[in-house]
Amino acid sequence: MSDPLVVPAKADPVSDPVVRLSRVTRSFEQGGVRIDVLRGVDLAVQPGEIVALLGPSGSGKSTMLQAIGLLEGGFGGKIEIAGIDASNLGKDARAAVRRDHIGFVYQFHHLLPDFNAIENVVLPQLITGRERAECETRARDLLTALGLGQRLEHRPSKLSGGEQQRVAVARALANKPRLVLADEPTGNLDEATADTVFAQFLELVRGQGSAALVATHNERLAAAMDRVVRLRDGVLV
Numbered sequence: 001m002s003d004p005l006v007v008p009a010k011a012d013p014v015s016d017p018v019v020r021l022s023r024v025t026r027s028f029e030q031g032g033v034r035i036d037v038l039r040g041v042d043l044a045v046q047p048g049e050i051v052a053l054l055g056p057s058g059s060g061k062s063t064m065l066q067a068i069g070l071l072e073g074g075f076g077g078k079i080e081i082a083g084i085d086a087s088n089l090g091k092d093a094r095a096a097v098r099r100d101h102i103g104f105v106y107q108f109h110h111l112l113p114d115f116n117a118i119e120n121v122v123l124p125q126l127i128t129g130r131e132r133a134e135c136e137t138r139a140r141d142l143l144t145a146l147g148l149g150q151r152l153e154h155r156p157s158k159l160s161g162g163e164q165q166r167v168a169v170a171r172a173l174a175n176k177p178r179l180v181l182a183d184e185p186t187g188n189l190d191e192a193t194a195d196t197v198f199a200q201f202l203e204l205v206r207g208q209g210s211a212a213l214v215a216t217h218n219e220r221l222a223a224a225m226d227r228v229v230r231l232r233d234g235v236l237v
């Protein structure tokens with residue numbers, strides 16, 4: 001008989017890794033040839049930890065971020081997000097995990113062209129069911145912290161590349177996700193702008209206690225993060 005005083009161990013969202021990959025694989029078919037891009041990737045990112053993901057072009061950094069972001073199925077092995085085993089979830093359940101736990105920043109911002117800066121940052125918050133006024137305050141605060149206090153009502157086409165990327169950062173952080181995934185977040189900016197935007201990104205991520213996994217080619221940016229992992233021949237070294 002089981003002892004009623006023994007409580008079974010369960011997932012602890014505070015201390016469990018925000019993301020844990022166990023033997024993750026991903027292959028593609030190209031012209032009848034199979035390419036094994038990820039060949040058994042193991043990784044655990046702790047709450048609040050900021051990890052740089054380096055690797056040569058074509059090594060699979062974007063593929064790995066897409067797998068962790070649950071943007072598509074098709075990978076082998078196990079991916080856990082905030083203690084949830086996401087390996088076999090359907091499309092809707094994956095979308096719910098993304099909405100509740102993950103923010104994305106891409107190399108090209110993917111802002112909605114017909115909406116201004118505030119609206120681009122408000123929209124992902126409305127999806128979670130929060131009040132519009134609260135969402136607008138959060139958007140205004142984030143954009144102001146990123147130096148866009150005078151650009152709140154501008155549409156993306158009226159913003160510089162660096163300003164657009166700051167809006168994309170604000171959008172990714174708007175819901176205070178436990179995990180931020182960034183794919184070359186400053187890759188299309190000149191060096192000085194990239195440094196400024198990245199420093200602001202790190203400060204905000206640290207300030208709100210999110211973990212982050214940042215794919216980059218830039219060793220200097222990588223050195224500013226807590227840990228560096230490298231993708232080579234389909235595994236992390």
Ligand SMILES: Nc1ncnc2c1ncn2[C@@H]1O[C@H](COP(=O)(O)OP(=O)(O)OP(=O)(O)O)[C@@H](O)[C@H]1O
Pocket residue numbers: 028029030035037055056057058059060061062063064
């Ligand atoms: N949908 C797909 N179909 C076929 N092959 C793909 C697909 N997506 C990625 N690949 C291949 O997988 C490999 C890894 O690509 P990926 O974009 O993940 O690399 P990366 O490390 O992010 O590169 P970069 O630093 O240049 O952005 C490449 O050889 C690419 O051609």
